[in-house]
Amino acid sequence: MARMHSRKKGKSGSTKPTSPVKPSWLRHSEQEIELIITKLSKEGKSPSQIGVILRDIYGIPYVGLVLKKSITEVLASKKISAEIPEDLLALVRKAVLVRKHMDKNSHDMTAKRGLQLTESKIQRLTKYYRRISRLAQEWKYDPATATMYLE
Numbered sequence: 703m704a705r706m707h708s709r710k711k712g713k714s715g716s717t718k719p720t721s722p723v724k725p726s727w728l729r730h731s732e733q734e735i736e737l738i739i740t741k742l743s744k745e746g747k748s749p750s751q752i753g754v755i756l757r758d759i760y761g762i763p764y765v766g767l768v769l770k771k772s773i774t775e776v777l778a779s780k781k782i783s784a785e786i787p788e789d790l791l792a793l794v795r796k797a798v799l800v801r802k803h804m805d806k807n808s809h810d811m812t813a814k815r816g817l818q819l820t821e822s823k824i825q826r827l828t829k830y831y832r833r834i835s836r837l838a839q840e841w842k843y844d845p846a847t848a849t850m851y852l853e
Contacts, residue, residue: 707819724767732769735762739776748788749773786851787836790827794843794851796820801845821845 705712730738738760742752752773756762765773777783784791800817804810824843831837 706823722767725763728762728768730760730762730768735760735765735768736776736780739765739773740780740782743777743780743782748784749777750788787827787831790824790831790837791851793820793824793827794848797824797845798848798852801848 735756738756739752742755743749747755749772753765756765762768765776769776771779774783786794797817797820800813800820803813804817807813821843828837828841828843832839832841
């Protein structure tokens with residue numbers, strides 16, 4: 703599949719484990735893994751950071767194989783998921799930082815184009831998340847109030 707805003711094609715850099723079965727050497731039970739996920743989430747970690755920690759520190763290669771559901775599904779079942787999805791939040795943060803850069807460097811046309819592309823991605827994702835009811839129907843990206851997402 704082609705990249706969204708360039709003429710390049712390519713694959714993602716990561717690959718899932720080859721075997722679709724639970725590893726035999728895994729020493730953590732499903733309840734322990736769910737407790738670790740909730741503990742890390744309460745510490746303020748994002749779902750992708752939780753996945754990296756589970757892989758690197760706890761030796762759990764892929765949570766989906768063990769629990770039969772993703773980290774975000776575990777967090778949603780425990781009712782501790784974030785109100786704004788992680789990928790949308792990252793794009794909003796990027797747009798805020800580019801706007802801050804544009805305030806100082808108003809003639810940077812490359813940054814202006816990057817901001818346009820980023821904001822179009824934000825609009826597309828917002829429309830998708832509203833459609834699947836992950837975001838409230840009245841949620842709207844506003845560049846003026848988006849700086850509150852930097853905290």
